Amino acid sequence: MDDFYTKLAEILEVDRVAADDVLSEFEYWDSLTVLSVLAMLDSGYGVNLTAANLRELKQAGELAAVVESRKRK
């Protein structure tokens, strides 16, 4: 799942994202970012989340756990 954090960092335009980083505290956590994350999860892992699902997840690590549990095997 290392590439997950790399892809997330790319979308957020930061150098790196750690598991305990709070998503909503990133400078670029806006509607465009949310859409880009949803698309990345769909195309990269076959995980289809909604913006509402995403809002329930606080830290990057929680999102990683959801992706890990639901990703295309």
Place this chain on the structure above:
Amino acid sequence: MNFVFRDKRISGLLAVVPANEGNFLDEMQNFNFPKNRSLKLKEVMGYDKHRLVESGVCVSDLAVFGLRQLIDRRLLDPADIDALILVTQSPDLLMPPTSSIIQGRLGLKHDMFCLDINQGCAGYVVGLLQAFLLLEQPAVRKVVLVNADVLSRKTSPKDRNSFPLIGDAASISVIERAGDDSVIHANLKMDGTRCEALMIPAGGMRLPSTSATAVLEDVGDGNLRAKDHLRMDGSAVFNFVQTEVPPMIESLLGAAGTPIAAVDWFLFHQPNRFMLQKLADKMQIDHLKMPSNVVEHFGNSSGVTIPMAIAFNLSPRILTERFRVCLAGFGVGLTWGSMLLSLGAMNFCELIDYPNSAEP
């Protein structure tokens, strides 16, 4: 729901766009967002130029302008029009139907069928289905399908969710019998429980427009819009499209027994470049076979983007060649529909400008 039609074709297509053009780089100053984020949005979504009607221009103005061109150039004989279907969500008036207004302005014959259909991004597919159904009647030999919207007039210039992508346009398609054994496959699905994903809250009977519904409000994401304005839940629409469209296309091609590789063009509704490219990737369709360039040049004019994609990308080849194409529309309702047909040897297929008021 699956449909099969025989002996039908689109024999001509004219798209009409307002000459008046908006530019994202100028307009982004209206948005309450950092400049670099707006530029990122431009890059990802493909926002650039879009065509917007001048104040006061209505659907019937665009439609009558285009139909007069066809009649004056003898590409269409008004006496041959047995039915006029108008697909729009931005009618001139609540009543009468705008198709009746167009009929009256052009002085068309009385012995015909005028029909307004309230449909959005899937409207072109729905309009074609209705045109084909009418052509099952012997008395109906030629149907004019007008798909037109001027939704920029219902979009807040301070709404970064919707304004950069909106465009106004009309298309006129002539539908008639093909005179051959060609088969057209189509399918259509609807889900009214998700109808609030795309809506204009005020202006109907439920919530009539008043000075209160015209007040701009910050809806919680920095965008300002009124209840009179179009409201789109962008991420819900994105999820809807990614979830429903690929299986719909798979089912359509399955019913027709046509592999993806045998389709020359995938001419889909054009919400923005991002969504279309994600769709193409998910369905493993070559980006070159699925044009996604309508929004950056003209904006998203709802259902009209399908005929726009045809006129902008396939003309003039479509006058002499013939292609196997897959159309798909998805949006308001929610509604999603697709169609597999042979398109070509058209009598006309062009895109023209509706002049600005200062021009002669």
